[in-house]
Amino acid sequence: MIFADFNTLSLLLVSNETAALALDMLTIFGAAKLLAEVFEQIKVPGIVGEILAGIIVGPSVLGWISPGEVLTALADLGVMFLLFRVGLEVKSHELLKLGFNATLVALLGVVVPFLAGWGILLLWGQSQIEAIFVGAAMVATSVGITARVLADMGLLQARASKIILAAAVIDDVLGLLVLALVTSLAKGQVNFLQLGLTAAMAVGFTILVAAWGTRTMRKVIPRVQHKLRVGEAQFAFAMVMLFGLSLLAVYAGVAAIIGAFLAGMALSESVDRRVHDLAEGVSQLLVPFFLAGIGLTFDMAAFARPATLLLALVIFVAAVLSKFLGCAFGAYRLGRANALRCGSGMVPRGEVGMVVAQIGIRLGTISQAVYGVVVFMAVATTLIAPFLLRFSYKGLRGQSEEDEPYSTRK
Amino acid sequence: MIFADFNTLSLLLVSNETAALALDMLTIFGAAKLLAEVFEQIKVPGIVGEILAGIIVGPSVLGWISPGEVLTALADLGVMFLLFRVGLEVKSHELLKLGFNATLVALLGVVVPFLAGWGILLLWGQSQIEAIFVGAAMVATSVGITARVLADMGLLQARASKIILAAAVIDDVLGLLVLALVTSLAKGQVNFLQLGLTAAMAVGFTILVAAWGTRTMRKVIPRVQHKLRVGEAQFAFAMVMLFGLSLLAVYAGVAAIIGAFLAGMALSESVDRRVHDLAEGVSQLLVPFFLAGIGLTFDMAAFARPATLLLALVIFVAAVLSKFLGCAFGAYRLGRANALRCGSGMVPRGEVGMVVAQIGIRLGTISQAVYGVVVFMAVATTLIAPFLLRFSYKGLRGQSEEDEPYSTRK
Numbered sequence: 001m002i003f004a005d006f007n008t009l010s011l012l013l014v015s016n017e018t019a020a021l022a023l024d025m026l027t028i029f030g031a032a033k034l035l036a037e038v039f040e041q042i043k044v045p046g047i048v049g050e051i052l053a054g055i056i057v058g059p060s061v062l063g064w065i066s067p068g069e070v071l072t073a074l075a076d077l078g079v080m081f082l083l084f085r086v087g088l089e090v091k092s093h094e095l096l097k098l099g100f101n102a103t104l105v106a107l108l109g110v111v112v113p114f115l116a117g118w119g120i121l122l123l124w125g126q127s128q129i130e131a132i133f134v135g136a137a138m139v140a141t142s143v144g145i146t147a148r149v150l151a152d153m154g155l156l157q158a159r160a161s162k163i164i165l166a167a168a169v170i171d172d173v174l175g176l177l178v179l180a181l182v183t184s185l186a187k188g189q190v191n192f193l194q195l196g197l198t199a200a201m202a203v204g205f206t207i208l209v210a211a212w213g214t215r216t217m218r219k220v221i222p223r224v225q226h227k228l229r230v231g232e233a234q235f236a237f238a239m240v241m242l243f244g245l246s247l248l249a250v251y252a253g254v255a256a257i258i259g260a261f262l263a264g265m266a267l268s269e270s271v272d273r274r275v276h277d278l279a280e281g282v283s284q285l286l287v288p289f290f291l292a293g294i295g296l297t298f299d300m301a302a303f304a305r306p307a308t309l310l311l312a313l314v315i316f317v318a319a320v321l322s323k324f325l326g327c328a329f330g331a332y333r334l335g336r337a338n339a340l341r342c343g344s345g346m347v348p349r350g351e352v353g354m355v356v357a358q359i360g361i362r363l364g365t366i367s368q369a370v371y372g373v374v375v376f377m378a379v380a381t382t383l384i385a386p387f388l389l390r391f392s393y394k395g396l397r398g399q400s401e402e403d404e405p406y407s408t409r410k
Numbered sequence: 411m412i413f414a415d416f417n418t419l420s421l422l423l424v425s426n427e428t429a430a431l432a433l434d435m436l437t438i439f440g441a442a443k444l445l446a447e448v449f450e451q452i453k454v455p456g457i458v459g460e461i462l463a464g465i466i467v468g469p470s471v472l473g474w475i476s477p478g479e480v481l482t483a484l485a486d487l488g489v490m491f492l493l494f495r496v497g498l499e500v501k502s503h504e505l506l507k508l509g510f511n512a513t514l515v516a517l518l519g520v521v522v523p524f525l526a527g528w529g530i531l532l533l534w535g536q537s538q539i540e541a542i543f544v545g546a547a548m549v550a551t552s553v554g555i556t557a558r559v560l561a562d563m564g565l566l567q568a569r570a571s572k573i574i575l576a577a578a579v580i581d582d583v584l585g586l587l588v589l590a591l592v593t594s595l596a597k598g599q600v601n602f603l604q605l606g607l608t609a610a611m612a613v614g615f616t617i618l619v620a621a622w623g624t625r626t627m628r629k630v631i632p633r634v635q636h637k638l639r640v641g642e643a644q645f646a647f648a649m650v651m652l653f654g655l656s657l658l659a660v661y662a663g664v665a666a667i668i669g670a671f672l673a674g675m676a677l678s679e680s681v682d683r684r685v686h687d688l689a690e691g692v693s694q695l696l697v698p699f700f701l702a703g704i705g706l707t708f709d710m711a712a713f714a715r716p717a718t719l720l721l722a723l724v725i726f727v728a729a730v731l732s733k734f735l736g737c738a739f740g741a742y743r744l745g746r747a748n749a750l751r752c753g754s755g756m757v758p759r760g761e762v763g764m765v766v767a768q769i770g771i772r773l774g775t776i777s778q779a780v781y782g783v784v785v786f787m788a789v790a791t792t793l794i795a796p797f798l799l800r801f802s803y804k805g806l807r808g809q810s811e812e813d814e815p816y817s818t819r820k
Contacts, residue, residue, distance in 0.1 A: 033649075073484075279691060281692050
């Protein structure tokens with residue numbers, strides 16, 4: 001009785017929300033790092049553990065955490081900072097130079113999975129529009145996962161890694177167009193002027209920032225450094241760029257994380273190492289929320305019917321094979337090793353495929369069961385990608401790349 | 411028409427929440443840093459600008475931002491990381507050594523403001539219970555503001571700074587007891603056993619962690635460093651400590667930020683510089699949300715009646731004078747300069763005073779007008795504190811302190 005009183009008092013005295021926040025932070029971050037450690041000890045990529053941690057603490061297994069507004073925001077910030085950090089390590093002229101090859105990889109990586117998903121769903125007896133939506137969901141690559149694995153292995157500077165990054169950016173723009181087309185179809189009207197405008201805005205924004213960002217920042221950052229008096233002025237400026245370009249990217253029709261990546265790339269040749277370190281701190285804290293967040297959305301209840309589970313497995317295999325083969329074929333001219341790497345790097349669908357599926361649900365064009373199938377595909381491709389990447393980059397780890405003399409300097 | 415269609419499509423295509431998040435981040439962080447820069451240029455502490463930025467973008471002036479669940483969480487995390495970072499710079503044995511002086515400062519800094527607030531409200535003709543609540547709200551010091559100002563000036567290692575930090579921790583425990591007493595009074599029953607239990611838990615937790623944390627971490631951290639394989643293992647471990655102790659602190663009855671501070675202090679003598687840098691990154695990103703968040707709560711509408719405005723001004727002056735005189739008197743034995751510094755450092759009430767007022771509102775014991783008065787007092791004392799600190803530490807800035815030979819090493 002005393003203790004009950006005491007608890008009531010405690011709860012009144014302290015801010016409940018702060019305690020709940022600390023508990024959520026501890027649970028998700030702690031579980032993610034614990035599983036990452038266990039997996040690293042048995043030589044499995046830690047990132048797999050962080051995603052599985054989300055499944056385990058989430059509604060499907062333990063039910064300790066259910067995704068809410070705050071956790072979603074932390075996950076969104078996490079993937080933004082992840083891409084920003086990766087952008088900081090990439091020089092835009094190197095990426096632009098790889099444009100043709102990357103475009104080829106991205107194009108084939110869009111067409112093949114779309115056809116695969118669409119075809120399988122039709123064969124399975126689903127409706128035309130549902131088949132088109134699943135095809136669209138199989139298009140988008142989640143560059144965050146690949147970027148994180150490559151960064152962990154110290155291989156961001158390898159040639160194949162840069163092609164993957166460039167291809168993932170192009171993939172996002174193409175994915176947007178596919179989705180725009182599909183959404184128009186679902187509404188029964190295709191407005192080509194509107195589609196053209198969407199395409200022009202997205203492509204224009206991306207090329208403009210990639211081409212002009214770096215040289216603009218080369219002029220701006222020294223001024224920031226010398227004129228501003230506020231503490232950590234470069235970092236403050238970098239954050240404004242990060243949030244500003246993420247927002248502009250959304251207005252231009254591409255994903256916020258593409259804006260975050262472009263912001264990092266624009267700043268990569270002018271900011272101090274200190275900015276990298278500070279951004280890395282945010283990244284280290286928040287990326288586990290992004291990774292576990294992917295796991296949190298996983299819903300085992302969707303697979304109560306064996307037919308759904310079978311479809312999920314078929315779609316998963318098709319998603320891996322179609323993306324791998326499409327992208328590898330696109331990178332064929334770069335040699336077998338690089339083709340393998342590009343194929344592996346584009347496999348994870350992560351959060352992007354789920355966004356497509358959610359739109360499908362909202363428009364009422366796909367069923368809950370098909371939604372579950374897409375989520376399974378997204379999570380499973382994300383879980384398998386680190387293994388594929390490790391395998392395809394074998395032998396390159398920690399070494400400088402032979403054919404790219406400029407690539408190992410930071 | 412085309413553009414309207416286009417917008418609908420864009421909004422459908424991209425995650426709205428991500429765009430809204432990026433916009434909020436850009437607005438608050440951008441406004442805070444912009445005003446901080448403007449203020450620094452005219453030699454006013456930047457922290458004042460960051461708090462004012464919250465008032466300006468908040469409901470009182472522009473109305474661009476209204477505090478929601480996500481922004482509150484970011485602000486809470488911000489102040490937790492601020493205190494954690496400060497803890498990392500403080501050695502526990504130095505703080506414990508100052509225990510007696512700090513206790514004296516804290517005690518007088520609690521008694522005098524309480525009597526001042528209580529007396530003024532009674533003279534003003536308010537009810538007894540309302541007077542007691544305002545007195546209680548005037549007790550709690552917001553150590554975050556002072557810590558940030560001292561850290562900005564590079565003066566965390568000065569003797570007075572350490573007394574302020576130790577006194578602020580003790581102040582939090584005392585404030586808890588005052589609040590517990592006051593809450594019991596509001597409910598019409600005082601359970602002394604319960605109060606004793608609350609006190610014992612809070613004091614026990616704080617002393618235990620302060621005394622044993624450092625030596626435990628000295629043994630644990632080298633193992634973390636050598637045995638764990640996960641990337642940035644020390645940082646990951648530090649984060650688990652931070653969230654874990656913040657949570658335990660709440661259970662023990664003290665504020666989460668006290669737990670965060672104790673976590674930092676426990677780790678201060680064993681983690682690498684890298685952990686400081688990574689935590690600093692999170693701190694640099696999130697502290698502006700804490701500071702602007704204080705401004706966001708400010709409500710001008712409360713001062714429509716001149717009598718309320720007058721009371722607010724009287725309470726503000728009393729809050730500054732009573733805390734300053736009480737704490738300065740408590741530190742009198744340490745010389746005039748240190749007494750001035752301790753007096754100034756304990757002035758800001760920040761978010762802590764507001765929590766007390768919110769409990770008062772929830773229990774129905776204080777009116778909206780008196781709530782407005784407390785919020786004004788909390789914000790205004792927070793805005794004036796940086797000036798007082800700058801003045802009282804004049805001449806010490808950037809120098810090592812003469813009477814503390816060990817204090818300048820990190």
